Amino acid sequence: xxxxxxxxxxxxxxxxxxxxxxxxxxxxxxxxxxxxxxxxxxxxxxxxxxxxxxxxxxxxxxxxxxxxxxxxxxxxxxxxxxxxxxxxxxxxxxxxxxxxxxxxxxxxxxxxxxxxxxxxxxxxxxxxxxxxxxxxxxxxxxxxx
Numbered sequence: 659x660x661x662x663x664x665x666x667x668x669x670x671x672x673x674x675x676x677x678x679x680x681x682x683x684x685x686x687x688x689x690x691x692x693x694x695x696x697x698x699x700x701x702x703x704x705x706x707x708x709x710x711x712x713x714x715x716x717x718x719x720x721x722x723x724x725x726x727x728x729x730x731x732x733x734x735x736x737x738x739x740x741x742x743x744x745x746x747x748x749x750x751x752x753x754x755x756x757x758x759x760x761x762x763x764x765x766x767x768x769x770x771x772x773x774x775x776x777x778x779x780x781x782x783x784x785x786x787x788x789x790x791x792x793x794x795x796x797x798x799x800x801x802x803x
Contacts, residue, residue, distance in 0.1 A: 686724070687712075687724070687760065688712050688714075688719045688724040689719070690760045690763050690764060691712060691714070691752070691756075691760060692714050692717065692719060693763070694756075694759060694760060694763060695750075695756070696714065696717070697714050697715055697716065697717065697747055697748075698713075698714055698747050698748045698749070698750050699711070699712075699713050699739070699744060699747045699748070699749045699750070700712045700713075700714070700750050700751075700752050701732065701749070701750075701751055701752065702751055702752040702757075704726045705726075707728055707729040707730075708726050708727070708728065708729065709726065709727055709728070709729050709732040710725070710726050710752075711723055711724075711725060711726075711727055711732060711735070712724050713744060713747065714747075715744060715747060720744075736749065
């Protein structure tokens with residue numbers, strides 16, 4: 659999942675959304691959560707009887723845990739948690755404030771990406787301009803003899 663923040667045309671409010679598709683300069687939701695909050699078993703209600711689940715242990719996002727599962731399956735995971743190797747992890751529901759913090763972090767990363775992209779293309783344009791100037795001088799010297 660990736661966090662996006664877009665401007666609503668009608669009310670000029672910022673809308674926060676989540677998608678499985680990537681965006682330039684935006685890391686996955688799981689990476690943001692790991693950077694900001696560390697180890698834990700994180701979840702939130704993602705719709706009708708659907709729960710988003712993410713497990714981070716020792717700074718590693720557990721493969722297959724960045725997903726949406728049924729509420730029943732989530733209950734089974736929680737009931738088997740004390741006997742599992744994940745028993746030391748704290749179980750935390752992701753709050754709207756945390757989602758806003760993650761969205762803000764993503765927005766900052768996108769601004770940094772855009773700035774780096776602008777610097778890169780400015781450098782390319784400057785290089786092309788320098789090449790054109792040098793080529794012009796070289797051709798002028800050949801033509802003028």
